[in-house]
Amino acid sequence: MSTQLPKIPLVFLGLGLYRAWIEIVYVGTWIPFPTLPIAGQDIFDGAMVLVLLACALLHRYVTPLFRKSMLLWAAAGAVSLGTIVNFLTLVFPAAAPLTALPSAITCGFGIALLILIWSELYACLSPYQVAVYYAASILAGAAVILICRGFILPYTGTAATLLPVASMACVLRSFSQVAPEDLPHKQATRHPLPWTPIALMSLYAFAYGLRENELTSVMGPMSSIGVIAASSIVLIGITRFRDKFDLDVMQRIALPSMVCSLVFVSAYNLVGTLFANICASLSYTAFSILIFCILCDLSRRFGFSAIMLFGLERGIRAIFSLLGRLVDNVVISIGGHSVLSDLVVAGAVAVLVIAFALILWRTPSQKEYWSVPRINPSGSNLSATSEIDDSAEHLAIACSLIRRQYELTPREEDVLSLLVQGKSIAEVAQNLVIAKGTAKVHVRHIYEKLSIHTREELKTLVFEQEVR
Incomplete structure (x- = not known):
């Protein structure tokens, strides 16, 4: 087995820069901004949610977002400007009442567009690339945060001001490394909206919100031990x-970790908050990675707009996280973590466990087309100028070339790759989590488009592409 770390283009790690900015300036920040008591995380989240949901509803007019460079640079500039204003209030605290609200709204608007443009980029990639690059980006963001924690305030302010602009520069540069055929474009799909993954993520966000007040008082939500652990497990x-490696392991980690986090609220004297906080961030990050990969795969294979999917998912997720924080605040207001509040939390845990048992752990029906994507290192959506690691990537490029030449769908390309590897129809169906009859239909369409009749003809065609 290979133990070499996959090659990751540095520009794709720019996603971690906006994550780092979020913690430094608004969510779990260690800097005592005078603006935060006036218009802090809730206002910032509210502005972000409005933009995310608006873009999701208007996705036909927004997609492809990466071509609207002026809007994107304006968004990055708005976040940087809001950052400068927040840091200036450390010197001029009297200005905080005037600047807090517009700064939070401006930053929420800009970060929402940064989230969407990065989501649009990752939806162009194969599941293997999404999992590797996203996990590595989370680790990169945590590293940036830890470095910034050691800076004196002027240096921290400078770094925080540059992070949104640097993140935007990275994402726009990353699009140039995606094959032209895989770039996002306006498209329609007849498939119903995949609400199940979005609903599952919302449940986790609510559970995480119950712990967020305690979590952010001890460690950063983007740089905690649990965040680093979950990302490291994937890498x-x-x-x-x-x-x-099966991404499905992330959901097997997420549920017990979240339950442990909530249950140990009532065991502070025995274990302390640290263990509960680690479990909460581990669970939330693990499930976030899983859902991110699922939604990117749905967008790539079935033609869903990434702006629509991630606008809805991130917007609804933020709303449920806010609801979790509000519930925790109510619990604290009625006496803190007393016997009564522990009963409330235990009830919330019971509801979540039942919901997860009914939705998460059941076998999907045949009507459900979403699934956990299979991590296949041979999958590659980068342009031909990217470096080739091994023969598996040669095969991926050959299949990609055939797809473009014969106008195969992304799903047919997946089937083609498995057929060339010698997989049977049953194995193709099992690997792609589809019915055997559906796999046969895909194979028939491939043979018709390629004007071939046998598996040998198919292998010959792919081999000719490889040797060119």
């Missing part, structure tokens, strides 16, 4: 086990 799993 180490893919590095050590390659295509044998």
